[in-house]
Amino acid sequence: MAMRxxxxxxxxxxxxxxxxxRFGSPAYFxxxxxxxxxxxxxxxxAFFLAGLYFxxxxxxxxxxxxxxxxxxxxxxPSAWMSMFIYVVMAVxxxxxxxxxxxxxxxxxxxxxxxxxxxxxxxxxxxALWGKPTWGTYWIWDARLTSxxxxxxxxxGYMALLAALDDWKTGSRAGAVLALVGLVNIxxxxxxxxxxxxxxxxxxxxxxxRPSIDIRMLVPLLIMFAAVNFYFLAAMLNRxxxxxxxxxxxxxxxxxxxxx
Amino acid sequence: MAxxxxxxxxxxxxxxxxxxTALVLLHxxxxxxxxxxxxxxQLGSPDxxxxxx
Amino acid sequence: MxxxxxxxxxxxxxxxxxxSVTRDLAVAxxxxxxxxxxxxxxxxxxxxxxxxxxxxxxxxxxxxPGILWIAALxxxxxxxxxxxxxxxxxxxxxxxLTSAHPVVLIVxxxxxxxxxxxxxxxxxxxxxxGMMLNLPAHAYPAMVLSLLVGTPAMSLIxxxxxxxxxGLRRRGLLLALIVMPLYVPILIxxxxxxxxxxxxxxxxxxxxxxxxxxxxxxxLAPFALVAALKTSxx
Numbered sequence: 001m002a003m004r005x006x007x008x009x010x011x012x013x014x015x016x017x018x019x020x021x022r023f024g025s026p027a028y029f030x031x032x033x034x035x036x037x038x039x040x041x042x043x044x045x046a047f048f049l050a051g052l053y054f055x056x057x058x059x060x061x062x063x064x065x066x067x068x069x070x071x072x073x074x075x076x077p078s079a080w081m082s083m084f085i086y087v088v089m090a091v092x093x094x095x096x097x098x099x100x101x102x103x104x105x106x107x108x109x110x111x112x113x114x115x116x117x118x119x120x121x122x123x124x125x126x127a128l129w130g131k132p133t134w135g136t137y138w139i140w141d142a143r144l145t146s147x148x149x150x151x152x153x154x155x156g157y158m159a160l161l162a163a164l165d166d167w168k169t170g171s172r173a174g175a176v177l178a179l180v181g182l183v184n185i186x187x188x189x190x191x192x193x194x195x196x197x198x199x200x201x202x203x204x205x206x207x208x209r210p211s212i213d214i215r216m217l218v219p220l221l222i223m224f225a226a227v228n229f230y231f232l233a234a235m236l237n238r239x240x241x242x243x244x245x246x247x248x249x250x251x252x253x254x255x256x257x258x259x
Numbered sequence: 260m261a262x263x264x265x266x267x268x269x270x271x272x273x274x275x276x277x278x279x280t281a282l283v284l285l286h287x288x289x290x291x292x293x294x295x296x297x298x299x300x301q302l303g304s305p306d307x308x309x310x311x312x
Numbered sequence: 313m314x315x316x317x318x319x320x321x322x323x324x325x326x327x328x329x330x331x332s333v334t335r336d337l338a339v340a341x342x343x344x345x346x347x348x349x350x351x352x353x354x355x356x357x358x359x360x361x362x363x364x365x366x367x368x369x370x371x372x373x374x375x376x377p378g379i380l381w382i383a384a385l386x387x388x389x390x391x392x393x394x395x396x397x398x399x400x401x402x403x404x405x406x407x408x409l410t411s412a413h414p415v416v417l418i419v420x421x422x423x424x425x426x427x428x429x430x431x432x433x434x435x436x437x438x439x440x441x442g443m444m445l446n447l448p449a450h451a452y453p454a455m456v457l458s459l460l461v462g463t464p465a466m467s468l469i470x471x472x473x474x475x476x477x478x479g480l481r482r483r484g485l486l487l488a489l490i491v492m493p494l495y496v497p498i499l500i501x502x503x504x505x506x507x508x509x510x511x512x513x514x515x516x517x518x519x520x521x522x523x524x525x526x527x528x529x530x531x532l533a534p535f536a537l538v539a540a541l542k543t544s545x546x
Contacts, residue, residue, distance in 0.1 A: 128273075128275055241291050241294045256299065
């Protein structure tokens, strides 16, 4: 797709439009992602290592929970990403559905496995934290139960995509499902919270304390940055695969494959 | 050093958590990288399947 | 009053809805034996619980809200697959989507007919099943009302899943997989309404929340359903 050279001087609006068009082009995005995914990957590793150091070595044991609280340095960022990625996935899919942008669909499809992975990690780390804290591996508290339902939502989305052979149909159907899920998620959260306060189980109030020690906050923030960089790296890599697969007959893919 | 691994008796839970997370995330990153390489190899081989010029 | 011929021929939304529902019901009437399947499944499932968990009436009373609700959920869920199947296979679905009448109303009518056929009998039978589970008499209003309000919401949301999967040949349990997480709030509020009623606590609040979900489903689900059907028919 050739880029039109505007006859009149470029305004910031037309520049923004050109930038948007360029990013919508699969070829451009493929190479853009090819440059940036490794960079994000390196950043993720660096931040993970820093977070590990500050979280496991520098941060002191908690007054009440001892050392087991250190799990929050991966539990909380995982849980946050699991929800954040779902929103990104649903919005991207919605954009693809409404404006028929193939790249948007590719991004949505690529988000799902990463989001599901984080949801799984949140559940596992939550369970492993539960054992030393409340003596049981699983507890039906609001957060873990919500994460479990979120995992089901991710799995359902991926199952639907896998069942529909046609990429475009699958992406569009998945988009409807993701958007319905997005609308449902606040309702699910609220209902699970409500359900939990009635069938009283222990509520986690790890960060509900009035102030958190700075030595504990720093590794948490570092880990937040790490998981975000990781998400970008992993997602972009998956998008590259989708683009290669879907655009296999175009010239730019032929050049990549043969060049 | 031993106390570091023990983590006040909670060592198993902490290290398992970190290990599981690390493995899952590592796999999540490497899988698409591998898939891309396979795709390129597949698409570049003489037998490209139906529908190609 | 001047009426152009066009507006004289154009049916009102209610007429469109009513005609669609009655037509679906008439068609189902001819296959009534199939229509009893959800009901029988419901009775069977509820009956299996005491067999599995023991006949202690006190214990069953505690489980009753959960058992009734899960059984109702599964009974309505497992017949959702047939909601659009015949229309898809004989091409009627395409005609519906390109119809001159409001598509949203027609699909809403389909879901309504489906609910009347599959879920309404469950609500009626639940009274007897409540007896089997030692449900106290004062809890019956809550149970009936919660099912009455909750099952249409489940039908509406489940219909979206049916619309998304109607084009698949090998479906298996995919419909159930994608729809069940979305049922969680309905299940929570519905079962809890019954539970609260048993212990004579406030059961109106969860029922109202259930009603809110129903209203939300009524307003949003038909549009999502049309979008889902359109993706399946590309």
